[in-house]
Amino acid sequence: MDDRNMETSSSTFTEVSSDHSKSIIHIDVDCFYAQVEMVRKPELRSLPLGIQQKNIVVTSNYEARKFGIRKCMLVSDALKICPNLKLVSGEDLHDYRAASNKIFTLLQSWKCPVEKLGMDENFIDVTNLVQEKLKTLNVTSITLSGHVFSEPSSECLCGCHTRLKVASQIANEMRHKIYDELGFTTCAGIAHNKLLAKLVCPFKKPNDQTTVFPEHGATFMTTFQSVRSIPSIGSKTAEALISQKIITVSDLQEVSLDVLKKHFSGDMAVRLKSLSAGEDNTPVKQSGRPQSIGLEDSFKTVSVKSEVEEKFGALLQRLLILVREDGRIPVSLRVTLRKKDVKRLSSHRESRQCQVSPSIFTINSGTLTVTEAGQQKLMSMIMRLFNKLIDLSKPFHLTLVGLAFTKFQERMTGRSSIVNYLMNDISVQSVLNIQNDCDTSASSMDYSAASPSSSTTTDLSDGEVEPSPKKPKKVNWIAKRRCLSKEEVASPSKLKVGELRLNSKELEKVSELRLSSRDRSLTPRASPAKDNLSDTSDTMKDVADGANCDDCPSYVDKEVFSALPDEMQQELKAMWKNPSSSEVPRSSPRNLNKAKPNTLLKYFVPHK
Numbered sequence: 165m166d167d168r169n170m171e172t173s174s175s176t177f178t179e180v181s182s183d184h185s186k187s188i189i190h191i192d193v194d195c196f197y198a199q200v201e202m203v204r205k206p207e208l209r210s211l212p213l214g215i216q217q218k219n220i221v222v223t224s225n226y227e228a229r230k231f232g233i234r235k236c237m238l239v240s241d242a243l244k245i246c247p248n249l250k251l252v253s254g255e256d257l258h259d260y261r262a263a264s265n266k267i268f269t270l271l272q273s274w275k276c277p278v279e280k281l282g283m284d285e286n287f288i289d290v291t292n293l294v295q296e297k298l299k300t301l302n303v304t305s306i307t308l309s310g311h312v313f314s315e316p317s318s319e320c321l322c323g324c325h326t327r328l329k330v331a332s333q334i335a336n337e338m339r340h341k342i343y344d345e346l347g348f349t350t351c352a353g354i355a356h357n358k359l360l361a362k363l364v365c366p367f368k369k370p371n372d373q374t375t376v377f378p379e380h381g382a383t384f385m386t387t388f389q390s391v392r393s394i395p396s397i398g399s400k401t402a403e404a405l406i407s408q409k410i411i412t413v414s415d416l417q418e419v420s421l422d423v424l425k426k427h428f429s430g431d432m433a434v435r436l437k438s439l440s441a442g443e444d445n446t447p448v449k450q451s452g453r454p455q456s457i458g459l460e461d462s463f464k465t466v467s468v469k470s471e472v473e474e475k476f477g478a479l480l481q482r483l484l485i486l487v488r489e490d491g492r493i494p495v496s497l498r499v500t501l502r503k504k505d506v507k508r509l510s511s512h513r514e515s516r517q518c519q520v521s522p523s524i525f526t527i528n529s530g531t532l533t534v535t536e537a538g539q540q541k542l543m544s545m546i547m548r549l550f551n552k553l554i555d556l557s558k559p560f561h562l563t564l565v566g567l568a569f570t571k572f573q574e575r576m577t578g579r580s581s582i583v584n585y586l587m588n589d590i591s592v593q594s595v596l597n598i599q600n601d602c603d604t605s606a607s608s609m610d611y612s613a614a615s616p617s618s619s620t621t622t623d624l625s626d627g628e629v630e631p632s633p634k635k636p637k638k639v640n641w642i643a644k645r646r647c648l649s650k651e652e653v654a655s656p657s658k659l660k661v662g663e664l665r666l667n668s669k670e671l672e673k674v675s676e677l678r679l680s681s682r683d684r685s686l687t688p689r690a691s692p693a694k695d696n697l698s699d700t701s702d703t704m705k706d707v708a709d710g711a712n713c714d715d716c717p718s719y720v721d722k723e724v725f726s727a728l729p730d731e732m733q734q735e736l737k738a739m740w741k742n743p744s745s746s747e748v749p750r751s752s753p754r755n756l757n758k759a760k761p762n763t764l765l766k767y768f769v770p771h772k
């Protein structure tokens with residue numbers, strides 16, 4: 165893992181925790197870019213392979229590492245020590261990103277929180293899964309899979325050893341599945357917290373896994389020579405520590421809290437001490453879609469406007485591919501420049517952003533596209549921002565240009581879309597309070613941001629994963645090709661996220677249908693779900709057939725109503741009977757338009 169991503173997680177490690185209750189797995193793909201190339205072209209496997217970006221070997225396969233090839237070596241140096249090094253360009257990140265997303269998606273199939281960190285790393289919190297497995301396992305027969313940092317001398321009373329052994333079995337299962345289905349070997353670290361899981365992960369490389377037990381956390385930490393090895397400690401903190409002669413992790417363990425407090429805030433001092441002891445209580449946060457999608461290109465110097473325009477043109481082309489893959493419509497564009505001050509021998513970044521009209525983007529057969537004219541418009545916006553950043557009457561020297569789309573309009577799957585009621589990971593609390601909870605839609609998700617690397621084209625997308633709106637998980641209600649049986653829907657609080665995810669085409673269809681059904685104002689003809697998910701199962705029919713909508717207001721589409729789970733039907737009926745008891749609209753169709761944006765009731769739009 166490179167420093168970029170370690171810094172990414174830095175802000176998230178906090179305070180002391182001697183609680184061993186969690187089971188965390190960290191998985192890192194071996195020589196990631198090189199493996200993607202080797203999966204694509206198996207003949208590369210037997211060769212020493214380097215992935216080149218500009219004049220740097222950003223990574224290499226383990227065959228090349230035998231010759232001493234290291235990450236971020238100059239190509240010229242690499243060829244000196246390994247003249248047969250096969251070099252493949254790694255400038256186009258498309259396939260790496262796609263592989264990264266596949267791994268993330270695969271890891272989600274264990275139904276545990278997965279936090280993506282950079283392109284090739286994921287944290288998985290398997291605490292609940294371990295508990296589930298323990299119910300069916302014979303505790304005495306549980307063995308550890310893979311290596312252990314240090315054998316425990318005695319059993320910890322809280323049972324963490326057994327739990328981590330089960331977690332190591334799960335990690336092994338995950339790694340095998342990644343290999344069997346996607347062809348990538350990986351390393352895993354297993355521990356009771358993220359910090360230790362991440363740090364122990366590369367203990368045995370490649371293609372292996374290691375567990376560290378809580379009582380060895382502090383000892384394990386002393387194996388790191390530099391305080392900089394701790395993910396939370398960035399260059400500035402490290403400098404401050406080193407200036408106090410706190411160089412190794414052992415030094416940090418030994419220094420008193422009072423001494424640290426003289427140089428850092430109280431909170432920071434406590435945090436540094438706990439990290440040095442291998443303690444960390446930060447949660448694994450389910451990853452979501454990136455807040456921004458960007459690319460940067462760095463170079464020696466560019467001082468001519470036409471050259472800058474060329475660089476931006478190339479970046480824009482690549483950025484549009486990323487945006488198309490993402491699927492959301494951008495509404496804001498940011499231009500970044502790194503200016504070199506030749507007199508002071510320093511450089512600094514400056515950015516400007518502007519709004520982008522969503523009409524520049526069109527959707528053709530479900531794919532986001534930009535016409536030639538649209539691209540020209542974007543280019544003129546970019547150059548306008550550039551002109552604001554640079555005084556062209558004076559010489560300028562740039563060492564980096566960057567482009568990013570920083571805000572998005574949710575397409576189809578926005579929070580007002582019925583798709584939200586059908587997608588995996590979306591929680592419907594109850595008909596009565598959907599509106600409150602749905603307001604915390606995708607926009608309020610947590611995202612991990614990657615920071616730029618130094619000298620090559622950099623992918624700045626801050627996470628590249630499927631949407632996963634963060635909402636209370638009282639009920640996870642999904643509809644796909646089968647619907648829930650009466651038993652399954654009997655109590656919304658017991659509903660589970662099924663293997664019922666709509667694929668993107670289905671989502672499109674449902675969304676389009678939603679639009680057209682709104683145009684039709686839900687005439688009694690059909691419900692959106694029924695129209696599109698035509699092969700919904702018999703269980704769905706059972707629910708529908710059993711529905712009684714005699715008490716429904718006249719504007720309600722009975723078919724739509726009957727397709728709702730029993731409990732929702734009951735709640736709706738109760739509200740219609742006693743409108744004052746809730747915030748939902750009264751039975752007057754006119755009032756429906758005043759319904760809060762995310763109630764199910766808005767789908768009962770009266771026919772105009």
Ligand code: DGT
Pocket residue numbers: 165166192193194195196197198217222223224235236283284369370617618620621622
């Ligand atoms: P590993 O995990 O040691 O077996 O090897 P990698 O190649 O998976 O290394 P890792 O996990 O640090 O980084 C994942 C990918 O990210 C790597 O294949 C290439 C890319 N990468 C790593 N460090 C840098 C860097 O400093 N600059 C650029 N541009 N890309 C990097």
Ligand code: MG
Pocket residue numbers: 165192193194195196284
């Ligand atoms: Mg890796």
